[in-house]
Amino acid sequence: MYWGKAIETMDREDLAALQLERLQKTIGQAANSFYYDKLFKEIGLKTEDIRSLADLDKIPPTTKEDLREHWPYGFLATSRDELVRMHSSSGTTGRATVIFHTAGDLNEWTNLLSRCMYMTGMRKSDVFQNMMTYGLFTGGLGFHYGAERIGALVIPAGAGNSKRQIQLFKDFGTTVIHIIPSYALHLSTVFEELQIDPKDTNIRIAYIGAEPHSEKMRQKIEDIYGFKAYNSYGLSEMNGPGVAFECPCQNGLHIWEDNFLVEILDPLTLQPLPDGEEGELVLTTLVREGMPIIRYRTKDLTRILPGICDCGRTHRRIERIKGRTDDMLILKGVNIFPIQIEKKLMEIQGVGKNFLIILDREGYNDHMTIKVEVERQFFNGDLKNLEQLRQTIVEGLKSDILITPKVDLVEPDSLPQSEGKAKRVIDNRKD
Amino acid sequence: MIASQLSIFSENKPGKLATVTGILAKEKVNIRATTISTSDTFGVINLIVDDPERAQAALTKTGMLVKIRRVLAVLLDDQPGGLNKLAQLLAKEDINVNNAYGFVLENRVSAVFVLDVDQPEKAEKVIEKKGFKTLDADALSAVEPFHYMKY
Numbered sequence: 001m002y003w004g005k006a007i008e009t010m011d012r013e014d015l016a017a018l019q020l021e022r023l024q025k026t027i028g029q030a031a032n033s034f035y036y037d038k039l040f041k042e043i044g045l046k047t048e049d050i051r052s053l054a055d056l057d058k059i060p061p062t063t064k065e066d067l068r069e070h071w072p073y074g075f076l077a078t079s080r081d082e083l084v085r086m087h088s089s090s091g092t093t094g095r096a097t098v099i100f101h102t103a104g105d106l107n108e109w110t111n112l113l114s115r116c117m118y119m120t121g122m123r124k125s126d127v128f129q130n131m132m133t134y135g136l137f138t139g140g141l142g143f144h145y146g147a148e149r150i151g152a153l154v155i156p157a158g159a160g161n162s163k164r165q166i167q168l169f170k171d172f173g174t175t176v177i178h179i180i181p182s183y184a185l186h187l188s189t190v191f192e193e194l195q196i197d198p199k200d201t202n203i204r205i206a207y208i209g210a211e212p213h214s215e216k217m218r219q220k221i222e223d224i225y226g227f228k229a230y231n232s233y234g235l236s237e238m239n240g241p242g243v244a245f246e247c248p249c250q251n252g253l254h255i256w257e258d259n260f261l262v263e264i265l266d267p268l269t270l271q272p273l274p275d276g277e278e279g280e281l282v283l284t285t286l287v288r289e290g291m292p293i294i295r296y297r298t299k300d301l302t303r304i305l306p307g308i309c310d311c312g313r314t315h316r317r318i319e320r321i322k323g324r325t326d327d328m329l330i331l332k333g334v335n336i337f338p339i340q341i342e343k344k345l346m347e348i349q350g351v352g353k354n355f356l357i358i359l360d361r362e363g364y365n366d367h368m369t370i371k372v373e374v375e376r377q378f379f380n381g382d383l384k385n386l387e388q389l390r391q392t393i394v395e396g397l398k399s400d401i402l403i404t405p406k407v408d409l410v411e412p413d414s415l416p417q418s419e420g421k422a423k424r425v426i427d428n429r430k431d
Numbered sequence: 432m433i434a435s436q437l438s439i440f441s442e443n444k445p446g447k448l449a450t451v452t453g454i455l456a457k458e459k460v461n462i463r464a465t466t467i468s469t470s471d472t473f474g475v476i477n478l479i480v481d482d483p484e485r486a487q488a489a490l491t492k493t494g495m496l497v498k499i500r501r502v503l504a505v506l507l508d509d510q511p512g513g514l515n516k517l518a519q520l521l522a523k524e525d526i527n528v529n530n531a532y533g534f535v536l537e538n539r540v541s542a543v544f545v546l547d548v549d550q551p552e553k554a555e556k557v558i559e560k561k562g563f564k565t566l567d568a569d570a571l572s573a574v575e576p577f578h579y580m581k582y
Contacts, residue, residue: 374440374496376496379438379440379496379498380438380498380500381436381438381475381477381498381499381500382438382475382500382529382530382547383468383469383470383474383475383530384529386440386470386473386475387470390470408442408471408472408473409440409472409473410442410473411440411441411442411494411495411496412494412496413494414442414494
């Protein structure tokens with residue numbers, strides 16, 4: 001049942017004491033970094049000033065912009081020699097962020113994943129097919145190491161190549177998978193194509209995450225495949241996956257309070273909100289040495305589910321993520337900021353003033369179409385140069401946002417103009 | 432002589448052509464020929480009209496993206512082999528055709544073939560040397576419509 005019973009069922013008071021001890025150590029460690037050293041000096045903070053968890057609000061939150069601005073080593077708290085791994089977000093220089101890990105950090109991170117997967121029933125005898133992108137994306141390697149530590153047989157399948165995934169299910173009797181929910185739905189159509197019943201595999205557990213999805217969608221996935229699908233939450237700044245995870249009760253995700261200090265704040269006033277009220281999730285790492293992060297504004301909106309979970313774990317639960325405080329969108333598990341698209345478009349000659357991103361769902365496939373206005377002076381009457389412009393835009397965006405959008409060129413001044421901030425995205429995707 | 436073709440950028444959806452013709456009808460501009468090329472969700476509407484500058488101004492005023500492209504309007508015999516004579520010449524002279532369309536002027540007598548090539552001046556010299564006549568905008572609108580032949 002429990003990977004680490006003592007810690008998972010720790011008494012709240014003992015947990016708070018553990019958190020304070022770890023917080024103080026983290027503040028000390030963070031002071032080794034350029035960013036936090038400067039910040040602490042600016043606000044006149046010394047480690048001794050943190051005498052209770054409430055003292056945390058003496059420290060201003062850290063944002064993604066801060067991480068970007070101080071790329072690459074501004075947040076590093078150890079020597080580079082101590083580092084054994086890095087993970088980076090997509091985006092061109094200046095918009096990218098990087099997270100560094102020591103061997104100790106990887107050990108803790110792996111432990112969290114093992115804890116999550118063991119909690120839902122994964123055991124040594126299981127065959128785990130990791131159908132997530134490996135590489136700089138944390139979802140792949142994070143789960144991989146966690147499952148290996150449990151002792152399961154890991155198939156590092158990566159994402160895509162649906163027919164091969166299904167073949168692997170058959171050949172090796174996969175019992176547990178890690179997959180993004182939209183891909184799980186798409187895969188069911190491939191089963192159909194091959195005339196195989198999706199319920200006709202050995203899979204009994206699926207971990208779904210990397211993109212927000214509704215309870216309805218989870219239900220649909222469970223109904224199609226006949227397995228249990230557990231919601232997984234994480235972000236690369238907090239290692240990656242393993243921050244919060246559903247237990248067999250499937251009623252909220254336990255967030256691991258021995259590793260993360262959890263705050264729910266009003267996104268505008270930054271005042272703490274009581275358990276049960278929705279606000280922005282703000283997290284502080286408690287055991288990271290390579291690159292500790294204090295009061296990180298995740299921009300994810302959620303609330304603490306009050307009450308004790310039937311599973312007996314004392315770490316509180318957050319509700320499934322409903323939305324964000326910013327305009328980041330997620331397509332096929334990939335994070336995309338409209339500003340990335342805007343920046344790329346403005347670099348291309350021939351692109352006019354306005355553009356619009358439209359997200360649609362066709363059956364189980366998510367698509368992105370970008371309508372781009374043509375610049376008046378660019379049009380020379382020839383269809384060929386319009387086609388070339390379209391191609392240039394598609395290629396340029398593909399390399400930057402990692403998915404291939406459909407690009408429609410439209411007449412100048414034909415897209416809706418808005419007063420104030422332009423509405424750049426129309427998301428038509430529904431359950 | 433170099434002729435002018437109106438090229439209008441347009442989204443590929445119903446009503447676009449009607450918007451164009453509505454404006455031209457109001458302006459009393461006469462359309463001699465038209466062709467449309469489409470690439471999925473957008474395309475270009477090409478028009479030979481009797482007053483290209485006035486037409487462009489009227490269309491642009493409503494926000495449309497209109498360019499005037501320089502094209503060759505070649506007078507041909509409306510007989511079997513009429514176009515072939517021209518096409519063979521273009522092939523021999525290595526002249527590439529980007530776009531082309533034709534219309535009959537006088538049934539069984541003459542026709543006009545509109546050519547969009549990369550180097551219209553060079554092509555013009557080559558074509559005229561071979562004995563073909565090319566028409567400019569004025570000449571195009573001045574040519575008698577075929578049914579006047581009866582009078």
